[in-house]
Amino acid sequence: MAMTKEERTAKLRELEQKIASKKGIGALYGLVKGMSVTMRTMLKPAITTQYPHVKPDLPERTRGVIALKEENCTVCMLCSRECPDWCIYIDSHKDVMPPKTPGARARTRNVLDRFAIDYALCMYCGICVDVCPFDALFWSPHFEYSTDDLSTLTHEMDTLAKWMDFVPPPPPLEDGAEDPSQEGAAADSATPAAGTTEAAETQAPPAREERHDEEPPQIDQEAYDAAIAQGKPDREARALAKKAWILKRRKAQS
Template sequence: MFGKGLGKGLAITLKHALAMDITIQYPEEKPFLEDRYRGSLVYQYEKCIACGLCIKACPNRVLALETFVPEGSKRKQVARYTIDRQYCLFCNLCVEICPTATLYFSHDFELTQFRREDIKVVYLPPQPSPIVPAGIGGTEAPPEAAAAEPAPAPEEADKQPAPPPDTAEGAKRERQVEAMQAALTKNPQKILAKLVQDEEAIELLAAMLGKDTKLSSKLAELMIADRDKAQKLAAGLITKVRKASAAEEVKTDEPS
């Protein structure tokens, strides 16, 4: 009996001693991942039809979608798509329900960040690629564009000021703000729900923004640039409105 147990133990030891080592030297060596592995959730803007089915399917409210309707069109477009990866359950419900295969799980599993706000991924409308002359790099200008716009004379070319380097970035930001402003004007309650949880506060803030276009534009700009500042501005405006309402009620209750 003693010899049988000893032999069995030595057999197990010998088996592990001769087995192939499965340890990998991470991060220099990456592990093998199956095709079904669910890593980081990826969104493809060009495939999205802004149906919102993924938002309804998500049990943890990881996804957020903001849309707008451009002038002269009846089709909705995406103004902002947000994935808050820290709350994702990797349940795959959003991927399965998407009719255009816009969402999928990649093999990227390195999702850690130094700051919590960096975990959230925000997708914005892609910036159109600028047309640059051939020989400099990029896309060659089409012949129709070259024929429509003749080259300026050398004297005129010297007089023309060079465009600032941040023109493209500024134009992109301006388009994003306009899209957010349009969405905020059309359906303020839906957009403000991203900043405020109280339904009564949302109605108060929507009424205030409907009367003040300048304030609405400022809030839309902050929602694109810095969501935290937009939330602070919304909270301050709600506090201001409630204080004004309370003061009016006190004046009304006072005997004349």
């Protein structure tokens, strides 16, 4: 009667248990078994990979570093506020854009000036990636950015943007799933509003260098002094002064 492989191994294990539980022989058996384990491990190939010579075979979505998709960032600051280490540095200014339709109110927009992550502080918790409502932060599988200098571990947005190249495209949607809302919105704005040059501007945000053609708003000293004289707190006075300065510039432009 032939035994199946499972039956045979079960029987062997039973026998093994019987021998191992005997008092004198069991100890000896344990010693011999230990020797056999080390010998078998030696004869098997080692699991170590020779890293710098051989690249590790990592999963596609390895969490190596956090990359920034710059055009998606709205400077909402959620990431830097949620960061437990406070290792995200964001600088921005408000940009005033011409109104969408003639005669309407001018639009303002946050422009990202600096986005930096200090990887010497970062603990790779990924909260910033989770919390970003605009899909501006991604886990990138890139991991080879070690240096011998702590200060060079603060990476600015050009580097963070380069790491986006390593991010694999999002997985395909399930069958019957709705179109992603943002993609639909992008399609809406892509239809040019009849004849206006402003519409072309909303289609694609200008490159970062071009956005700096307008100087950032400054504080109108007169308005500031007036607000202070009225007994307003400093913060409010500064905001009013900025507003006054923008209105003045707009008047000068038109």
